[in-house]
Amino acid sequence: MRFAIKAAQAVRSLARRSVAVIALSAALSMAALPSSALTFIRDAEIERTLKLLTAEIFKSAGLGENAVTLYIVQDPSFNAFVAGGANIFLFTGLLDQVKTPEGLISVIAHETGHITGNHLARRKIVSENLAGPAMIASILAASAAAVAGSGGAAVGAYSLGQSTATRALLAYSRGEEASADQAALTFMEKAGVDPSGMLEVLNIVRGQEFFSTQSQDPYLRTHPLSSERYSFVADRVAQSPAKGEQVSDDLRYWHDRMRAKLEAFIDPPSLVLQRVDDQDGEIATLKRAVAYHRLPDRAKSMAEVDRLLALRPDDPFYLELAGQFMLEVGRAQDAAVKYGAALNLAPNETLIAAGYGKALLATGEPGKEKEALRVLERAAAGDPADTGVRQTLAQAYAADGQPAMASLVTAERYALSGSMEEAERFARRALPSLLEGGPAWLRAQDILRVSEAAKKDK
Numbered sequence: 001m002r003f004a005i006k007a008a009q010a011v012r013s014l015a016r017r018s019v020a021v022i023a024l025s026a027a028l029s030m031a032a033l034p035s036s037a038l039t040f041i042r043d044a045e046i047e048r049t050l051k052l053l054t055a056e057i058f059k060s061a062g063l064g065e066n067a068v069t070l071y072i073v074q075d076p077s078f079n080a081f082v083a084g085g086a087n088i089f090l091f092t093g094l095l096d097q098v099k100t101p102e103g104l105i106s107v108i109a110h111e112t113g114h115i116t117g118n119h120l121a122r123r124k125i126v127s128e129n130l131a132g133p134a135m136i137a138s139i140l141a142a143s144a145a146a147v148a149g150s151g152g153a154a155v156g157a158y159s160l161g162q163s164t165a166t167r168a169l170l171a172y173s174r175g176e177e178a179s180a181d182q183a184a185l186t187f188m189e190k191a192g193v194d195p196s197g198m199l200e201v202l203n204i205v206r207g208q209e210f211f212s213t214q215s216q217d218p219y220l221r222t223h224p225l226s227s228e229r230y231s232f233v234a235d236r237v238a239q240s241p242a243k244g245e246q247v248s249d250d251l252r253y254w255h256d257r258m259r260a261k262l263e264a265f266i267d268p269p270s271l272v273l274q275r276v277d278d279q280d281g282e283i284a285t286l287k288r289a290v291a292y293h294r295l296p297d298r299a300k301s302m303a304e305v306d307r308l309l310a311l312r313p314d315d316p317f318y319l320e321l322a323g324q325f326m327l328e329v330g331r332a333q334d335a336a337v338k339y340g341a342a343l344n345l346a347p348n349e350t351l352i353a354a355g356y357g358k359a360l361l362a363t364g365e366p367g368k369e370k371e372a373l374r375v376l377e378r379a380a381a382g383d384p385a386d387t388g389v390r391q392t393l394a395q396a397y398a399a400d401g402q403p404a405m406a407s408l409v410t411a412e413r414y415a416l417s418g419s420m421e422e423a424e425r426f427a428r429r430a431l432p433s434l435l436e437g438g439p440a441w442l443r444a445q446d447i448l449r450v451s452e453a454a455k456k457d458k
């Protein structure tokens, strides 16, 4: 698991330059979060679990498999919201407090209801122009595929004013809440998911209506809960044909694992260990493995990881976890073996590929950089928004004696994290050595175009 930290400075500089991220920071300030830092969590296993949980909901909503992007924000608040079109932001506080897959599915179904109901667009937000870092990412992806002229969308986005963006995250109206609830209940019924999950969530936020606005969960402020809303949902749940439907054991298992992994990576290790002190079983073992690693207690951590792998020897995510831990304690060769095995089992997991490439490079063995480069290029193409893989890819290019490509990828990484001045500097450094008109040259030109547009917006 990786914490992709957007430092306060990056967020602020993004906020100055890109309306996309103004929307994001506005959203966060509306939610009264500390403005110091915004941390997204990237994790192959958790992202796959969320895909499993939501696939049927998005299908029922008539949305394509990849039409909606889910972001996990590391923040203890109970919160979820839509921003920038079809992006759903889920806070770890919510993922922790909603204890059933049905509950979490209901939250995502409700946010999906806001998307399909076009509730943000009604606020006169040009939603597709507010696609956040993903927007820049898609431009980079397009240019990586050597499609020229794809900078146009970005230029349009930058010319929007801040006032437009700040309206994006106002509280929904009662009518919009009712419509999102109705849509969510319909999606859940179509998908065969017990809608009682929605009551679980409403019960968590219920009662806070009596608190002052300041002490309410941010979720309650943007998604107001009236007694009418509550009784509507309760009535509909009571009559629902899907009431009592069980999600598959498999789904429940992955949901448990997701919550365990988040808890173990976020909460203080000593506290996690205390909680699982008298527990056996796979979930407790997983928590112990992560907590010991973070203490750090290498021997105990690896013993727990070995237990997990004995239970599930072909689990790519346990192999990945083993690889991550080994790499973090400097056992690069062992890490590369584990990551390699994980990638064999899950060849399309770009975050695992990125870890494998990183481990290969860390071995420092001659010739390994070629293999690393091959794997990392594929991972970067498959995950156009990821800055971490680009950092490692740049190292691989440098190790392979391709400094211009290292500069280009570094420029893209800065562009993705909103540091447009740095992005421009590295793009200019790369350009003279790139073949004019070639794919890499076009990618550098795209960076310059986006950075020029950002300057005009200032």
Ligand SMILES: [Zn+2]
Residues within 6 Å of the ligand: 110, 114, 172, 176, 177, 180, 222, 223, 224
């Ligand atoms: Zn809502």
